[in-house]
Amino acid sequence: MNSSARRSLVAAGLLAPAALLFALLFVWPQFRLLGLSFGNPAPFGLASYERFLGDSYYLGVLANSLALGACVTVVCLVLGFPLAFLLARAETRWAGLLLLLTTFPLWVSAVVRSFAWMVLFYRGGTISRLLQGSGLVPPDFQLLGTFSGVVIALAQVLLxxxxxxxxxxxxxxxxxxxxxxxxxxAAPVVALWLVTIRLARGGIMAGSLLVFSLSVSAFATPSMVGGARAHFMAVTIYEQTLELLDWPFAAAISAILLAISLAVALTYGRLLGEGREEAR
Amino acid sequence: MRQGHVSARFGRRTALAAGMGAAAWPLLGGGAAAQQFRGREIVATAFGGPSQDLIQRMVFDKVQQQTGARGTQTPLLSAQAFARMRAEAQAPQIDLFMFSGGQERAAKADGLTQPIPPGRNFGNVPAHLKDAEGHYIAWGLVTEGILYRTDKVATPPRSYKDFFKPEFEGKIAFPHITNGYGTDFLVMLAKTFGGDERNIGPGFDAMKRIAPRATIFRAAAEVQTLFSTGDIWIMPYDGASAMRSSAMGIPVGYSVPEEGAPYVTLMGCVARRSRNADIASAILDGHLEPDVQTAIAQQIGWAPVNTATQLPADVAKFMAPTDKLANLDRDLINASRPAWTERFNREIATR
Amino acid sequence: MNEAAELDLQGLVRRYGSTVAVARMDLAVAKGELVALLGPSGCGKTTTLRMVAGFVDPSEGRILLRGRDITRVPAHKRDMGMVFQSYALFPHLSVADNIAFGLHRRGVAKAEVAQRVARMVALLKLDGLEARLPRQLSGGQQQRVAVGRALVINPAVVLLDEPFSNLDALLREGTRIELRRLQTELGLTTLFVTHDQAEAMAISDRIAVMNQGRLEQLGTPREVYERPATRFVAGFIGRANLFEAKPGAGGGLVSEDGIPLDAAGGAATYVLRPERVTLVAEPADGANAVSGTVEVLSFLGNGVQAVLRLPGGRALLVEGAAALADRFRPGAAATARWTPADLTAIPQV
Structure with missing residues (x-):
């Protein structure tokens, strides 16, 4: 056996456990899910998809989730870029520690974090009171159960x-x-725009996609902070799966969410890719 | 949640290792003549947590002392317990099953149960809380009703109609339909306004009137938070929650609506092929002893079914007596749940 | 001179915490002059250049451009054309767009931009590469683009930060002659940072030798070579033999290791450049002569470099014609000689 053949064999050997695990725990369930979604009526039917796509209520849930993803992504990008830039360019040895501090929200479980937001968002909670005091909202306003509340709570953890x-x-x-x-x-802002942001495109895309897909698929925060009136895809999937036991329908909703997330990722990548070609 | 009401309504309790008390064999001085089940063992499901500990101490250990039968409790949610019962129908590992989601009726219908020899206290349980052929019997109830802030509400609410009083506008909370109490609230509203399980329309119409200004919540854990903020004065929930809130210093009272109190039954039934129906009868009878019924009511908040039980007033005020219960058609409710949930999402839980 | 200076640095200081990167720097650059900031790494030359560019704020002092104080003027309003050590070409822009970047920022009309870019492309022999991205260019081409990008805006001052350090040796020499030609032709006032003394000597009008944040000497290449102001300059610019001369027993001077010296001045530190030393076979007596053993002989092409190991332990550096290698072999005894004029006193130590 020559050495290159041996090397590829070793590479295959090293990859095999991960590949097997991936196939077993990811690819296979995905196929099962997809199969399940076509299970109504048995053995093959599109009834679950027709039910979702033909119903303005469910399309509204989908739109709601996509809007949530878009809003959280924009908020994270607008708040995150300046912070990331300052941290990356900071000439202090504290930068590492500061970066670590920004990851604090990730250390807390989603349920605990959501409960904390609920306390702040109740009518008598600190944040709702601040808003009431500002006079921008009616006196009995609460952020709990609002779309904005979910955006804030999700942006906090995804930032x-x-x-x-x-x-x-x-x-x-x-x-x-x-x-x-x-x-x-070039003034500093112009330099930032013409050079840094153009070159950070890949990171902006990766970060946005990550935040978007995590937002549209988030469950705990939307269901707790959004409350009963928040109709999002993940919450609907949960309801259909665990409360109503309509697995084919839940599978169909999951498949639609997956397809749309993939489509968004591809479109976004294409758009940014085109932008890069233009710059050449 | 279609099944497993206990988990949905009381929050998930840590399942304690089963059979803690079973480690001790009866002391040999326990009276040999009375040890009719000596050397035998019985396995039962349990709801876990403090209730399991209490029942181990007051029921299983006592039965072991008196009869010599060693009992083991294993915590299982009702839905899982029912799945086990079905799977082990031919060779049951568990003799006595405890259900909180009405599974006992399905179990009997599927031929998975057997009649239980009546115990001393069985006669004190009202007929609608036990099977006519003796296949199952209730030993506790979770009784629902109207919870209210005693410091904010001058006249205790008496009826589901009170939710429509103008002074409660903006002060109402009610559970989401995926919470069992939310479904019961819908059905009770329907009954109050001329409908019922079969004709749910009036329930939705009534709910629609209060929903826009009401807080709809999902998790049982939110009940105390909602009351403690002072924003919420009144909600449909269970008496045990009111008792817990009250114990925490939040002034929450419970009242039994004149339309009747919906309830969840804690039922026992015995696997068809179990050879321990006689011991199970002793165990269930132990549950029904008035002192046990009182202890369960005081410490867990589950209402007694033995009509001979005399509850202290400070406990009794948080539960409905058996003659004030509203009997709902659980089979029909469960069958209608998907359709009602869809309707709830579209008509009630909107902005 | 200060009145006429194009660029005038007055008492520039830059501190980082308790570390002083640049200590009181005074430097005036005349119009069209090329001044090198020369020194080892960490001497403060790059910090000085970046203060002039506006990337680093001085802790003290002023920077004047044509008499105007620009100390607090932001970088983008300073009118400096800078060539970076890494070139810092915009990786997402073509050669033409890189060169045109500064013109666009100045709002130059489209047609004129095209014209000036084309002229720069021709001047720097970048024809045919206009549409390429930087990563598709060789190192030398990238360097030329960086130069073109800095020059096309007709800056008041050109700043070069080690612009040749990323080129290989062969290319380096040609490029620096080319750059010097361009600089002279266009009359560009230039500040040039380098750690390579040969490079500084080759193309500078004047050299500012820096060490540990201080300006050690400012002068023409010949001045700093022939009359180094400090021991550091003597050692850093070219190779040097140093003698600490003190009055000896016989009234003459004697070095710290006992070599009798005959010099024009009195007690001082003296520099003896290796090429001023003559190596002979026959022994000699008296001052300015010392015998030892030839230890190393290295052939350099244009000459030979030798190390003469003296009995006192000193390694005396000698450089001579190639023929030296014919007359001596390593291990041979030899005598080194020089004249009083070959010893240059260093004014300060």
Whole structure:
């Protein structure tokens, strides 16, 4: 056996356990799920899909989830980029510690975190009171059970993911590129826009996709902070699976959510890819 | 949740290792003549947590002392217990099954049960809380009704109609339909306004009137939070929750609506092929002893079914007596649940 | 001179916490002049350049451009064309777009941008590469793009940060001559950071030698070589034999290791450049002569470099014509000689 053949055999051997695990625990269940979603009427039918796509209520749930994903992504991007940029460019040895601090929300379980938000969002909770005091909302307003409340609570936990992704990418961008742009006459903001943000595109896309897909599939926070009036995909899937035991329908909703997430990822990637081609 | 009401309504309790008390064999001085089941063993399901400990101490250990039968409790949610019963129909590992979700009727219908020899206390259980052929019998109830802030509400509510009083606008909370009490509230509203399980329309119509200004919640854990904020004055829930809130210092009272109190039964039944129906009868009879019924009521909040039980007033005020219960058609409710949930999502839980 | 200076650094100080990166730097650069900031790494030369560029704020002092104080003017309003050590070409922009970047920022009309970029492309022999991305270029081409990008905006001052350090040796020499030609032709006022003394000597009008944040000497390449102001400069610029001369017993000077010296001045530190030393076979007496053993002989192409090990332990550096290698073999005894004029006193130590 020559050495290259041996090397590929060793590589295959090393990959095999992970590949097997992946196939067993991910690919196979996905196929089962897909199969299940076509199980009504048996043995093969599209009734579950027709029921979802033909019903404005369920389409509204879908739109709600997509809007949630979009809003959380935008909030995380707008808040996360400046933070990630400052941390990446900070010339202090505390930067590492500060980065660690931003990940704190990830250390707390989703249920505990959501309960904390609920306490703040109740009519008498601190945040709701602040808003009431500002006069922007009616006196009995509460953030609990509102779309904005869910966006805030989700953005809080997903922000670290955005920051970590962007931080790594911005750290990889030579700082002298910004200096070069400035010495050529670009104001710092212009340099940021023309150079750093263009080059951080990959990270922006990765972070946004991560945050978007985690938002549309989030369950605990939407169901707890959003309450009974929040109709999101993951909550609906949970209801159909565990409360109403309509597995084919739940599988169909899951498949639709998966397909849409994939489509969003591909479109987003294409758009950013085109942008990069243009820049060439 | 279609099955397993205990888990949905009381929150998941840590399942304690089964059979803690079973380690001790009866002391030999226990009176040999009375030890009719000596050397035999019985396995029963349990709801876990404090109730299991209490029952082990007051029922199983006592039966062991008196009869010599060693009892083991294993915590199982009702739905899982029913699945076990079905799977082990030919060779049951568990003799005595405890259900909180009405599974006993399905079990009897499927031929999975056998008649239980009547015990001393069985006669004190009202007929609608036991099977006419003796296949199952209730030993406790979770009674629902109207919970209210005693400091904010001057006149205790008497009826489901009170939810429509103008002074309660914005102060009402009720559980989501996927919470069993939410379904019961819907059915009781239907009954109050001329409908019933078969004609649920009036229930939805009534709910629609209060829903826009009401807080709809999902988790049992939220009940105390909602009351403690002071924003919520009144909600349909169970008396045990009111008792717990009250013990925590939140002034929450319970009242039995004049339309009747919906309830959840804690039922025992015996696997068809079990050879221990006689011991199971002793165990269930132990549950029904008035002192045990009182202890369960005081410590767990489950209402007694033995009509001979005399509850202290401070406990009695949190539970409905057996003659004030509203009997709901659980089979029909369970069958209608998917359709009602859809309707609830579209008509009630909206912005 | 300060009145006429194009770029004038006055008492520039930069501290990082308790560390002083640049200590009181005074430097005036005349119009069209190329001044090198030379020194080992960490000497403060890059910090100085970045203060001029506006990337680092001075802790003290002023920077004047044509008499105007630009100390607090942000980088993008300073009108400096900088070539970075890493080139810092925008990886997502083509060669043409990289060069045009500064023109676009200045709002130059489209047609003129095209024209000026084309001129720069021609000047730097980048024809045909306009549409390429930086990563598709060789190191030398990237360097030329970086230069073109800095020059096309007609900056008041050109700042070069080790612009040749990423090129291989062969390319480096040609490129620096080319850059010097361009700089002279265009009359560009240039500040040039390097750690390579040969590079600084080759293309600078004047060299500012820096060490540990201080400016050690400022002068033409010849001045700093022939009349080093400090021991550091003497050692850093070219190779040097140093003698600590003190009055000896006989009234003449004697070095710290007992070599009798005959020099124009009195007690001082003296520099003796290796190429000023003559190596002979026959022994000699008196001052400015010392015998030892030839330890190393290295052939350099244009000459030979030798190390003469003296009895006192000193390794005396000698450089001479290639013929030296014919006359001596390692291990041979030899005598080194020089004249009083070959010894240059260092004013301060």
């Amino acid at each position: 670290p993911i955005m920051i970590l992704t962007l931080y790594a990418v911005i750290r990889g961008i030579d700082r002298d590129l910004e200096h070069a742009a400035m010495s050529l006459g």
